[in-house]
Amino acid sequence: MLTGLLVQFEQSQWWSPERLKAQQDRQRASLLSHAYDKVPYYKAPLAEAGYRPGREVTDEIWSRIPILDRQVLAEDSSVLKARSMPKGHGRTSERSSSGSSGRPIKVVITELATLFRDAGVLRDILWHRIDTRGKLAAIRGRSGAAYPKGTGQESWSPVVRSQFETGPAVALSSTTEVPKQALWLQRENPDHLMIIPHNLFALAEHCRKEGIKLDKLRGVSTYGGVVRPEDRQACREAWGVEIYDVYSAEESGYMALQCPLHEHYHVQAEAVILEIIDEAGKPCAPGQRGRVIVTALHNFAMPLIRYDLGDYAEFGEPCDCGRGLPVVRRIHGRTRDMLTLPSGGQVSPVFVNDAFKDLPVRQFQIVQDAPDHLEVKIVQAPDYRPEEQEALIREVLSERLPADYAMTFSYHDKIEHTPGGKYFDFRSLVSNPE
């Protein structure tokens, strides 16, 4: 099935925008019909927007469907679960994430939706001609791969192995201090590196200053954060290689991949409808920044229709590579600083993923305002009980932090994006004082 989908992707990427849109229109009609019948949450808003079962879903009806706030997902995602599913969508599984704007969320996805995610992983490899026969090194959180050994496996992943010949993969926890990450990489000497952008920048800068070369490295894949021009520059200067960035979210899967020829992105229009809207809810023109609203077209277990991801982005003009997939010129999404250790070293703050996962927290942000102090900012949900939850958060953070930090909690109505549209779930006034 995955092979079939990939073959289909190879063709549909060259379709005209009109043909892609027609295909999306068909898929959104079946998604709405399912949501209307099987997810009570959607019935009234869809009817109010003018939706009638069996009738055409026009763009006008679509634009009247209310934006789905992340809060619904953060507070009680069960209201979005379908009571039953059509045949052929497979089993369901649950995923959790700290979310794009510091809002912890849980989603349920089907095997069919997973198939589209997997096809995105493989399309990325094809687009950037990544040679999977080489060695992959991943520096990431939550893998339990402590320095100096890290972990290793025989292939890049079961999904990659199902379609391509693959070499081995090694992984190291991104809570490792940057100089040790560099030593580990030197020793592993990988062909390809996978890493979160803020960690990449610190690592590439360190390697450039210390003259650490990775002579086999051919490219770097990034995910899970905003890639800035200076990240690309740092990567070229340190190792002479390019970044291939992916725009994805746990809620919606792969939304956009970097064009094989340019630094902008192509929307994965076969899998998602990606809208960018202004303050009044109207579609933004190319070059105009607005909120990202996404609809995952194939996840019928928990339909997310016009879901406000909490990111900002802008569309670009059609691409000269010939692909009909819409162009996203820039993404301003979640971002992080590095955590500074009391000793002066820096590590990636992956611990923020775990501390808030199952708590009644609407939004969070951790701010390091001194080498040994963190302020934990929280927007509470109704069930939040400070004494109880503060103790829990302290416990998880202390367990995962690489050194001792004093912590202060503060409570807010809302935690804002920066004027540039970025959201910091971890901000360090020590490593990044601006």
Ligand SMILES: [Zn+2]
């Ligand atoms: Zn292109």
